[in-house]
Amino acid sequence: MTSISSDLVASRLTQTYGTGLSATHALADVDVTIPAGASVAVMGPSGSGKTTLLHCLAGILRPTAGSVTWRGTDLTTLSDARRTVLRREDFGFVFQSGQLLPELPAVENVALPLMLAGTPRRDACATAARWLDHLGLGGLQERRPGELSGGQAQRVAIARALVCAPGVVFADEPTGALDRATGHDMMRVLTESTHAAGATLVVVTHDPEIARWCSRTILMQDGRITTVAATR
Amino acid sequence: MRSAAQLWWLIRRRSAGRSDPQALTSVLAVIAFGATTAVLLVVLGGIGAFDGRAVGLPASDVEGSYPVLARIAAALLLIPLVTLGGAAARLVVARRDARLATLRLCGATTAQVAVLTLLEAGAQAVVGGIAGILGYAVLLPAVAQLRFEGRTFHLSELWVGLPTLLVAVGAVTVVALLSAASSLRRVAITPLGVAARVRPAGLRAVRLLTMLLVAVVFGVVTHAGVSVPLVVVVGLLVLGVATINVVGPFVASVQGRIVAARARDVATLLAGRRLMDQPRTAWRSVGGVSLATFIAGMASVMAVVDTSRSGAATDRQYLADLSTGAMLTLAIAGLLAAVSTGVMQSGRVIDQRDEYRALALAGTDLAVLDRARKKETLLPLYAAIGTALTAVALLLVPAMGMTAFANVDVAIRFVGSVAVATLLVVAGAATSRSTMHVVLRDDTR
Known part of the structure; x- marks a missing residue:
């Protein structure tokens, strides 16, 4: 009996925007393997293809060519609907901003993915409340996003990303809107809680200080990976 | 400058x-x-x-x-x-x-x-x-x-x-x-x-009194046994319509609170919370239907007057014209409500595009977002129809009597008019679907 690998593997990944002379290669023949349970920072200058790589790995974008394999399935061959289900069930997301619904209190924002997956509201909210407790937001469950600080809102987003026990958490510039101290605190919470949950973490960031929280760093330039190095 | x-x-x-x-x-x-x-x-x-x-x-x-x-x-x-x-x-x-x-x-x-x-x-x-x-x-x-x-x-x-x-x-x-x-x-x-954005201030139940007050004054005026100028009666009716717009947002906020508390799925929870959060906005988008419902009530009553009279040809012509005028006003009110709903729903989608995008990227089906959007229209729509029906019951029934609404033709005409106005608003809301798809188009390919 062979076990299916939980490594996230991209091979010969190419993403091209436009055609002919105006074609731009956001990704050019990218090969990368992200081992299960690893935490990886993707770094590089603006326009180097970091976010495009994250979107392809997460099944948000279908690449122009190449494959992304996750638990034995090539994401690029899946329909939009199947990729949507996969993102909901296997992946968690943390973005820089604009991810929490302003009308919902923190606990319901976190419970949302569980309810979408069919968990009854009462159970979903109970699980969400435990996650918020775990991330130090015990007394703030009923607060709306507009009543939370930036750091607190990002903790809520982390809880929401982890509440469905995903295999991979993707974070795109998660500290971009935070001050330095809050950003580091947020990265500590993100890496520790993702590790504790046994999930893989892929973080896109400009900041080398933020990248140090991850176990390895991928450097990108002009749509290609130039360096893969252990960080710690 | x-x-x-x-x-x-x-x-x-x-x-x-x-x-x-x-x-x-x-x-x-x-x-x-x-x-x-x-x-x-x-x-x-x-x-x-x-x-x-x-x-x-x-x-x-x-x-x-x-x-x-x-x-x-x-x-x-x-x-x-x-x-x-x-x-x-x-x-x-x-x-x-x-x-x-x-x-x-x-x-x-x-x-x-x-x-x-x-x-x-x-x-x-x-x-x-x-x-x-x-x-x-x-x-x-x-x-x-x-x-x-x-x-x-x-x-x-x-x-x-x-x-x-x-x-x-x-x-x-x-x-x-x-x-x-x-x-x-x-x-x-x-x-x-x-x-x-923080938690919005709630609306007060005192708003309910405005409609009650107009209903009492209207009842006293129409049953006083003295001849009251038409303009006063009509003025009170217009005031009654105005109170629908005072009472409506409060009813919508209470409805949102109840729906949010009882919601079992994401679409209903989102719709309930949004209604609770911004009842005035939700009401504005469907308030026209309450007016249409009220006018439908008046038009239906006129139909009864029409059948009960067998007067001169001029009288019949006058009543037929009154009925046509009421139906025309109803049609315009319904159309305005439909355009309002479409515009406001689209505006809301555009306003919250970051949240919609984040939900879609995180694996939320478009169908769930569509359901939430539809419920956001339907919930206040029910409040609008309910509030207008209450206004009809408080203002028209005491003046004209229940016999008007006991007539089958009147009932069919009334329900039909309200149904058409409702369908127009639902159609108006459906236009925001394409806005949502435009907003999300560039992210998931």
């Missing part, structure tokens, strides 16, 4: 492409301003036509009363008209947050940012107003086919003339500017963005 105007012109010239939500809001706002102007001109044209036919006739005469009735219909339509104009203006302010914050960061003063926004709203209102004039011209031949006093209209009867065209565009522009200014007043645009 001058620098703000120059800045506005610069930004206008450099506006983004058609798929940009900013461009979408502009198109929607112009459509809404256009619809407002066109309907306003049709209504004014109708008043002018009846005025022309009644020249020399005393107001007490049956034919002489048509201008008064036309003005009553216009007064009833004033609320949805102003609501639609206001919705369009709010749309202009929507999604301008980031741009306005950037301008503040670059050194623009609050006053300059305000002038910029008002210029934008004013310009779109003028463009929409011109489009509305064209719409009015297109509608005229169809409106002229309506029969009142036993004959159709000549186009010249319905033509309002150049000065009124200009006044109508001016009035729509003024409504746009006032609404945009009021929207701006509610957001503090700082260089670091717009002040965060």
Whole structure:
């Protein structure tokens, strides 16, 4: 009996925007393997293809060519609907901003993915409340996003990303809107809680200080990976 | 002022492409301003036509009363008209947050940012107003086919003339500017963005008393046994309609609270929370249906009066015209409600595009987002119909008696009218589906 690998593997990944002379290669023949349970920072200058790589790995974008394999399935061959289900069930997301619904209190924002997956509201909210407790937001469950600080809102987003026990958490510039101290605190919470949950973490960031929280760093330039190095 | 105007012109010239939500809001706002102007001109044209036919006739005469009735219909339509104009203006302010914050960061003063926004709203209102004039011209031949006093209209009867065209565009522009200014007043645009949204203040139950008060006064006046001028009775009825708009948002907020507390799925939870959070906005988008329901009640009662009378031909003609007029007002109110709903729902989708995108990227089915959007329309719609039915029960039933509604024809006519108005609003809301798909199109491919 062979076990299916939980490594996230991209091979010969190419993403091209436009055609002919105006074609731009956001990704050019990218090969990368992200081992299960690893935490990886993707770094590089603006326009180097970091976010495009994250979107392809997460099944948000279908690449122009190449494959992304996750638990034995090539994401690029899946329909939009199947990729949507996969993102909901296997992946968690943390973005820089604009991810929490302003009308919902923190606990319901976190419970949302569980309810979408069919968990009854009462159970979903109970699980969400435990996650918020775990991330130090015990007394703030009923607060709306507009009543939370930036750091607190990002903790809520982390809880929401982890509440469905995903295999991979993707974070795109998660500290971009935070001050330095809050950003580091947020990265500590993100890496520790993702590790504790046994999930893989892929973080896109400009900041080398933020990248140090991850176990390895991928450097990108002009749509290609130039360096893969252990960080710690 | 001058620098703000120059800045506005610069930004206008450099506006983004058609798929940009900013461009979408502009198109929607112009459509809404256009619809407002066109309907306003049709209504004014109708008043002018009846005025022309009644020249020399005393107001007490049956034919002489048509201008008064036309003005009553216009007064009833004033609320949805102003609501639609206001919705369009709010749309202009929507999604301008980031741009306005950037301008503040670059050194623009609050006053300059305000002038910029008002210029934008004013310009779109003028463009929409011109489009509305064209719409009015297109509608005229169809409106002229309506029969009142036993004959159709000549186009010249319905033509309002150049000065009124200009006044109508001016009035729509003024409504746009006032609404945009009021929207701006509610957001503090700082260089670091717009002040965060916090828990909104709740609405008070005391609003319920307004409708009750009007109902009591109306009951006393109509049952006092003395002759009361028609204008007083009609004035009280118009006041009754106005109270629907005072009571409605409170009913919607209570409904949102109940729905949110009992929601079992994400779509219902989102719809309930949004209704609870912004009951006034939700009400504004469907408030026209409450008016349509109320008018349907009056029109249905007139149908009963029609069948119960066997008087002179002029009387029958008068009652038939009253019924046609009521149905026409109902149709216009329904259409205005449909456009309002479409515009407001689209504006809301554009306003919350970041949240919609984040949900879609995280694996939320479009079907779930669609269901939430539909429920956001349907829930306040139920509140609108319920509130209007209550108003009908409180105002019309005591005056006309239950026999009117016990008549099968009346019941069918009433339910049919409300159903058509409801369907129009649901159709209006459906247009925001394409807005949501445009907003999400570039992210998941």
